[in-house]
Amino acid sequence: MSLAEKIKVLIVDDQVTSRLLLGDALQQLGFKQITAAGDGAQGMAIMTQQPHHLVISDFNMPKMDGIEFLQAVRSNPTTKKAAFIILTAQGDRALVQKAAALGANNVLAKPFTIEKMKAAIEAVFGALK
Amino acid sequence: MISDAAARRVHVIQGEYKVVNDPNVVLTTILGSCVAACMRDPVIGVGGMNHFLLPGSAGALASGGDATRYGVHLMELLINGLLKQGARRDRLEAKIFGGARTIARFSNVGEQNALFARQFLTDEGIKIVGESTGGEYGRKLEYWPSTGRARQYALTGVETQKTVALEQRPVPVAKPAESSIEFF
Numbered sequence A: 001m002s003l004a005e006k007i008k009v010l011i012v013d014d015q016v017t018s019r020l021l022l023g024d025a026l027q028q029l030g031f032k033q034i035t036a037a038g039d040g041a042q043g044m045a046i047m048t049q050q051p052h053h054l055v056i057s058d059f060n061m062p063k064m065d066g067i068e069f070l071q072a073v074r075s076n077p078t079t080k081k082a083a084f085i086i087l088t089a090q091g092d093r094a095l096v097q098k099a100a101a102l103g104a105n106n107v108l109a110k111p112f113t114i115e116k117m118k119a120a121i122e123a124v125f126g127a128l129k
Numbered sequence B: 001m002i003s004d005a006a007a008r009r010v011h012v013i014q015g016e017y018k019v020v021n022d023p024n025v026v027l028t029t030i031l032g033s034c035v036a037a038c039m040r041d042p043v044i045g046v047g048g049m050n051h052f053l054l055p056g057s058a059g060a061l062a063s064g065g066d067a068t069r070y071g072v073h074l075m076e077l078l079i080n081g082l083l084k085q086g087a088r089r090d091r092l093e094a095k096i097f098g099g100a101r102t103i104a105r106f107s108n109v110g111e112q113n114a115l116f117a118r119q120f121l122t123d124e125g126i127k128i129v130g131e132s133t134g135g136e137y138g139r140k141l142e143y144w145p146s147t148g149r150a151r152q153y154a155l156t157g158v159e160t161q162k163t164v165a166l167e168q169r170p171v172p173v174a175k176p177a178e179s180s181i182e183f184f
Helices: A015-029 A040-047 A068-075 A093-101 A114-125 B067-084 B107-124 B157-168
Strands: A008-012 A033-037 A054-058 A083-088 A104-111 B009-012 B014-018 B027-029 B035-041 B046-051 B093-098 B127-133 B140-142 B148-155
Touching: A008 A015, A008 B127, A008 B157, A015 A033, A015 A054, A015 A114, A015 B067, A015 B107, A033 A040, A040 A054, A040 A068, A054 A114, A068 A093, A068 B127, A083 A093, A083 A114, A093 A104, A104 A114, A104 B107, B009 B148, B014 B027, B014 B067, B027 B035, B027 B046, B035 B067, B035 B107, B035 B140, B093 B107, B093 B140, B093 B148, B107 B127
Parallel strands: A008 A033, A008 A054, A054 A083, A083 A104, B009 B027, B093 B127
Antiparallel strands: B014 B046, B027 B140, B035 B046, B035 B093, B140 B148
16 A cells, blocks of 8 residues: 555645545545545534544635634644645745744645645655655 | 726736726736636626636646646636635626637637636536637627626637737746745
């Protein structure tokens, strides 16, 4: 079993299309255990029930945005160890610094290529294969 | 009634998007095979437009290629821009324009682009309230975000050819400046 197959990933994005594309990219990288949620609140509900190893979350979302979601994940004892990669559509430096300060493991700018996504995940987990 | 003379014209170029909440602004663009999605929240009168050309077979969302992700990105930037100005996602309505058939091209890129826009909006549950896509001639488009009114003029054959030629140039796509944010 490859490392990718062992990692449980939670995708959080408010856009259906983005969730599909993220899921598709993860599958291309060999991930098999993928769950998706539409916003931070839903993501948190899933995380507390069944913690995932890796969270890939959009920043700009209604209800609970990516930063609030990150804070919630980091402040809950059940979920705080999860790796957290935040997605940003605007490449906003202030946001990146805030995410880093709050304990995000990496940032992935949209639109990403499969290679960029792979690099962002491998920077956290090491080589996937 | 909006007086055209008083309206401030804001041009949207390929790879770009604009969001406005000023009733005196008209968004304009010129489309060959490119597609422009115009979106607005009719309740608060905020609206915007993007303008893109996805190469190859980006029409199939399921293909998950780089072109598709770029198209989704431009749609997302427009939607995020609208939400930031107070629009509500469930109230958004869209019109799509462009995607003229290009002559001397093997695949119909314009049609693929229109297909992409239509499928994206449908998947996201955003109402399409107007559409004019395809055909052999390019379009000059005007869109009033506050009212949702759109007006288009057909380009002549020569103008269409010029526009399409310009669109095919490698353009610096709106990639985020910090696409490889390196820290940690």
